Amino acid sequence: MSDISFIGLGEMGSAMAGRLIESGHSVHVWNRSTGAADALVAAGATRAVSIADALSVGTVISMLANDAAAEAVFSAEALADAPAGTLHINCATLSVEATDRLTDLHSLAGIDYVAAPVLGRSNIAAAGKLNVVAAGTKSAIARAQPYLDAIGKRTWAVGERPSTASLVKIGVNYNLIHALQALAESVTLVEHGGVDGMTFVEILTDAAFTGSVYTGYGNLIARKAYSPPGFSVGLGLKDLSLAERAAAASGVVLPTAPVLRDMFERALADPELAPLDWSAIAEITRGLSTAE
Template identity: 45%
Template structure:
């Protein structure tokens, strides 16, 4: 397929690599031009409009503001040449997802929301879990692209915003696990038991799930750099979840507590570290971490 890809952060670059390896013709664009360097097999273009055309255009941008600036304010949906399908893989708000679906419908451009679960190393292996929602026929048409980038595509109906709600719910559950491990480690360390020893036990028995095992290992080793997913982006996602929850009349008291911890971590200079560095907040509060 002839594909345009917009957004070349660590995730985007890895996803482009999978598309190229699967034999797709991929044009790439990023707001910072140097991001396209070293992407063998992909064709850099000089404008977002050159990427937003062909059989499909994929966007993997950092947040609502970036996606709105490039797609909506950039006038791409009014351009003479537009893609046969827009596949939005960014983690964005439910509100923006609904706006984008309506805007695309008016423009006559099919739209699918397909955010992903997985870190850059999973993207490099094509092992992402992709959460897709939109017209069934369009998801089927996008299958060669989704299959190249992910291990499985999980479908959540015809309304694109549902995929974004699922993504925000999943990220809330992940950061809740990190918060729980951070608090538990601070507790046992106050009683003479190393947090690493606690996590070794629990992540190999009661909590032997990928989220606990992977993030537990990072917390135990205090390995928060380089960031696979920056803490400040995690804070953004929890904020988006709370906004969507308030709009729907759904209380999320623990999400509010986690948000405050993330704000505290950012204030302490951990915003660019991996979001597992949230565990440092509990250590600081207990007096066992001074910096």
């Protein structure tokens, strides 16, 4: 096994870094808020003292929250100090535009760049069963594959332009957001007819919708079990915004996007819902329905 740095230690990043440690890799960890690294250091990771220290390892995985965070950390100045031939595997969901900008910056610095956004929640990451959508040069993806194999059960290579992977992940998340809203509406409908929400979700997912999205989020919505959040309402709106921007850039019309945006903005405006899991947008739909 080899040395690798992991940058971005939120819930998802910490789970992925922990999985790499369990897989036998020597993992160096860095986060903008230093306390996030403590548990991983206790589990055997090495603390990187700066972004330059993390990049000096030569292979880096990052899982930062959004475009602004990723571009601030991986600036031209930071990349200029990285060793020649460094590999950066970016597992976050970023916009197409930011991914293209980062690709250009890495190319100018002589760094191999792979966009490899992941599908799954933190418990899936900890088990090494994520699905990974990867794009980059064939040689860069080949270099990245041992690390992707440690965190995921399958890697889908979708092209040599890294932003292609970002676009695919944006499309997946747009579909997932629709599933959350569909669950919210159907659960609310049957609840108002006197049917237990959990019973309905069991019926729905036994045969017609057997995937993890419907079973997992259906249970959360039926039980109103939105805390602790696996993925926040704010991050959900961020991903919806990425879909809207990608559509606008391509001349694609997304007719349901305004409705979904309204659900997220209402949830974020509610101080009780804003800190919860993104499936908590279901409570907006529940609140729109008339009382019995």
